[in-house]
Amino acid sequence: MKELLVISGKGGTGKTTIVGAFAGLAKDSFPTETTVLADCDVDAADLHLILNPSVRETKEFFGLKRATLDPAKCNNCGACRAVCRFDAIAEHENHIKIEPISCEGCAVCFHICPNQAISMKDVTAGRWFVSDTVYGPLVHAKLGVAEENSGKLVMEVRREARRIAETLGSSLIICDGPPGIGCPVISSMSGVDLALIVTEPTVAGIHDMERLYTLAEGFDVELAVCINKYDLDYEISADIEEFCRKRNIDVAGRVPFDEEVVKALGRGEPIISLGHTGRVSESPAAKAIEQLWAEIFNRLFV
Amino acid sequence: MIVSVASGKGGTGKTTIAVNLALTLVETESVCLMDCDVEEPNAHLFLKPVLEGSAKVTVPVPIVNEEKCNGCGRCGEICAFNAILPLGKHVLTFPELCHGCGGCTLLCPVGAIREEPLEIGLVEWGHAGSISHIHGKLRIGSPLAPPVVKAVKCHKQNMPEGAISIIDAPPGTSCPVVASVSGSDFCLLVTEPTPFGLHDLTLAVDMVRELQVPFGVVINRAGLGNGGLVDYCNAENIHILAEIPFERRYAACYAKGGRLVEEFPEVKKVFQDLWHAICVTADRV
Numbered sequence: 268m269k270e271l272l273v274i275s276g277k278g279g280t281g282k283t284t285i286v287g288a289f290a291g292l293a294k295d296s297f298p299t300e301t302t303v304l305a306d307c308d309v310d311a312a313d314l315h316l317i318l319n320p321s322v323r324e325t326k327e328f329f330g331l332k333r334a335t336l337d338p339a340k341c342n343n344c345g346a347c348r349a350v351c352r353f354d355a356i357a358e359h360e361n362h363i364k365i366e367p368i369s370c371e372g373c374a375v376c377f378h379i380c381p382n383q384a385i386s387m388k389d390v391t392a393g394r395w396f397v398s399d400t401v402y403g404p405l406v407h408a409k410l411g412v413a414e415e416n417s418g419k420l421v422m423e424v425r426r427e428a429r430r431i432a433e434t435l436g437s438s439l440i441i442c443d444g445p446p447g448i449g450c451p452v453i454s455s456m457s458g459v460d461l462a463l464i465v466t467e468p469t470v471a472g473i474h475d476m477e478r479l480y481t482l483a484e485g486f487d488v489e490l491a492v493c494i495n496k497y498d499l500d501y502e503i504s505a506d507i508e509e510f511c512r513k514r515n516i517d518v519a520g521r522v523p524f525d526e527e528v529v530k531a532l533g534r535g536e537p538i539i540s541l542g543h544t545g546r547v548s549e550s551p552a553a554k555a556i557e558q559l560w561a562e563i564f565n566r567l568f569v
Numbered sequence: 570m571i572v573s574v575a576s577g578k579g580g581t582g583k584t585t586i587a588v589n590l591a592l593t594l595v596e597t598e599s600v601c602l603m604d605c606d607v608e609e610p611n612a613h614l615f616l617k618p619v620l621e622g623s624a625k626v627t628v629p630v631p632i633v634n635e636e637k638c639n640g641c642g643r644c645g646e647i648c649a650f651n652a653i654l655p656l657g658k659h660v661l662t663f664p665e666l667c668h669g670c671g672g673c674t675l676l677c678p679v680g681a682i683r684e685e686p687l688e689i690g691l692v693e694w695g696h697a698g699s700i701s702h703i704h705g706k707l708r709i710g711s712p713l714a715p716p717v718v719k720a721v722k723c724h725k726q727n728m729p730e731g732a733i734s735i736i737d738a739p740p741g742t743s744c745p746v747v748a749s750v751s752g753s754d755f756c757l758l759v760t761e762p763t764p765f766g767l768h769d770l771t772l773a774v775d776m777v778r779e780l781q782v783p784f785g786v787v788i789n790r791a792g793l794g795n796g797g798l799v800d801y802c803n804a805e806n807i808h809i810l811a812e813i814p815f816e817r818r819y820a821a822c823y824a825k826g827g828r829l830v831e832e833f834p835e836v837k838k839v840f841q842d843l844w845h846a847i848c849v850t851a852d853r854v
Contacts, residue, residue: 275579276609277579277580277609277611278578278579278580278581278740279578279579279580279581279740280580283765310740310741310742310743311577311578311579311740311741311742311768311769311772313578313764313765313768313769316764316765316768317764331649331650332649350671350675352669352670352671353670368747368751368779368780371668371670372649373649373650373668373670373672374647374649374672375647375670375671375672375675375676378647378672378676379675379676410742410743412742412772412775412776412779413742413743413744413746413747413776413779413780414743414744415743415744417741417743417744418712445741446579446580446608446609446740446741447608447609447714447739447740447741448608448609448707448709449608449707449711449712449713449714449745450712450713450714452608453710453712467824468824469823469824469825469826470611470614470615470824470825470826471584471609471611471614474609474611474614475609475611478608478609478709481709482709482710485709485710499820499821499824500821500824500825503824503825524817526793529763529793529794530794532763532764532765532794533763533764533794535764
C-alpha cells in the first residue's frame with residue numbers, strides 16, 4: 268500500500284483541485300479496487316466540497332485537556348497565574364479567571380494549585396468523519412474553530428485512512444495536505460511514499476516551495492513537483508524548473524491556467540469527474556492533470 | 570489601530586491586501602506591516618524591505634541532570650506534550666514536542682531539571698520606504714508557530730504613537746491564526762467567489778466572532794466563479810468592504826512580486842475606499 272501526499276507550502280496553489288482529479292483517475296487505474304482518500308487539511312478542509320460524500324461515521328476528536336477553575340475552591344492566591352506561561356490566567360477584580368482560548372493544556376496550574384481548585388477537562392476539539400464517495404472512502408475532519416493540535420487530528424485521519432486501506436486491500440491512499448510547513452504539515456508528511464508539491468509561478472509560490480523542500484529533505488521524503496498555472500509567468504516557471512533540476516526533483520506536471528477549473532469547482536465536482544456518463548472534462552487543465560497522474564502512477568507503481 | 574488580514578482558505582490574497590493597504594495608507598499615515606504567516610512569510614517579497622535587525626525566538630526546553638535524578642518519573646507524568654520520557658534514571662527529552670510550559674522543571678522534586686533555550690525561529694525588522702516591516706520565520710522543521718507569531722507582535726519597536734499596524738495572518742483558523750488575529754481592532758477576511766472560498770470564509774467568520782474582533786469581507790478575484798458568497802454575507806449581515814475583480818494582468822503583476830496600487834490606478838482607488846470602509850465599520854471616522 269502506498270501513500271501519496273499532495274502539498275504546497277503556499278495556500279491556494281491547487282492541491283485540492285489536483286487531489287479531486289486524481290480521485291477519478293485512480294478509479295480508472297485501479298478498476299477492481301478502491302482508493303482511499305484523506306483530507307489532512309483539518310483546519311480548512313475542502314475536498315468534501317467536490318467529492319459529494321455521504322457521511323457514514325462521525326467521531327469526536329479530543330485535543331489536549333483544558334484547565335477549568337472551581338471558584339468555590341479558589342482562594343485567589345494567584346499561584347496558578349504566576350506559573351502559567353501562556354497568559355491564560357487573568358485576574359479580574361481580585362478574582363482568578365482562566366481564558367480557555369489561551370490555555371495550551373499544560374496542566375502546570377492544576378499541579379501547582381494548593382486548593383485543588385483547578386481540574387483538567389476533556390474538550391471536544393473537533394470531529395472526524397468516514398464518508399462514502401463514488402471515488403472511494405474519504406476520511407476528513409473539522410477542527411473546532413480556534414483549536415490547537417491540528418497535527419494530532421491529522422494523525423488520526425491518516426491512521427483511519429490506513430486502517431480502511433488495509434481492510435479493503437487498497438494499493439493507494441491519496442492525502443490532500445495542509446498549507447504551510449508547521450505542525451499539521453509535519454504530521455502529514457512523515458512516512459509517505461511520495462509527496463507531490465503543487466506550486467505556482469509566482470514569487471510567493473517559489474519562495475514557499477523552497478521552504479517546503481528544505482522541510483521534506485529533513486524527512487527524507489521522495490518528491491515530485493507540479494507547476495500549476497504554469498503559463499501565468501513563463502520566467503518564474505523556468506526558475507522553478509531550474510530549482511528542481513539542480514536538486515534532481517522530477518517536474519511531473521505543468522498545468523495551464525484554465526477557467527474550466529473554476530467552473531467545475533462551481534458545479535461542486537472535480538475537474539476530471541466520474542459522473543454517471545463517465546469522464547466529463549476535456550479541458551486543457553484536465554488533460555495536463557491526466558499526464559501528471561500517469562507520471563505519478565509510474566513513479567509509485569512501475 | 571491594529572488591522573489583521575486573515576482568510577481561512579490559503580491563497581485568496583491576504584498578502585496582496587495587506588501589502589497594498591499598507592502602501593496606500595503610508596502616504597498619509599505611519600504604517601507598520603507585521604507578517605505573522607511565520608511558516609511561509611511572503612510580504613517581504615512585495616515590500617522588499619531593508620532589514621535592520623533580527624532576534625532569535627526561543628522556547629525553554631528541559632535539560633536533565635541525571636546525577637541528581639532519583640528516577641521518580643514525575644516529569645513524565647506531568648508533561649502533557651509527551652516531550653519528556655523517564656526510563657528509570659535515564660530521561661529522554663523531545664525538545665521539538667516541548668511547548669516550554671516549565672512544568673517538569675518546576676515540579677521535579679529533586680531539582681534535577683533546568684531549562685535551556687531552543688531556537689524555533691527568527692524575528693526580523695526593517696523598513697520598506699516609510700513602512701516599518703516586521704516578520705517572523707519559523708525555523709524549518711520546528712512545528713510550533715504560535716510563539717514566533719507572538720514574538721512578531723511583541724516587537725513593535727520604534728512605532729510612533731497612533732501608527733496603524735497591519736497584520737498579515739496565516740491561512741486557516743487554528744492556533745497560529747488565533748495568535749495573529751487576537752487583539753486586533755479590526756479583521757479583514759479575504760475570500761474568493763468559489764465554493765472553497767465561501768466554505769472557508771464561514772470558518773473564518775466563526776473564528777473572528779469567537780475572538781470578538783469586528784470584521785468585514787474583501788472579495789478577491791470577483792467575477793471568477795460565484796458560489797453564493799454575496800448571499801451568505803447578506804444573510805449573516807456581514808459587510809463586504811471591497812471587491813477586486815479578477816484580471817489576468819493583476820495576477821501577472823502579483824506573480825512578479827509587483828505592487829497593484831502602483832501599477833493600476835483603479836486598484837489604488839479600491840484600497841482608498843477600503844480604508845474608508847474599515848474606518849466606518851470599525852466606528853472610527
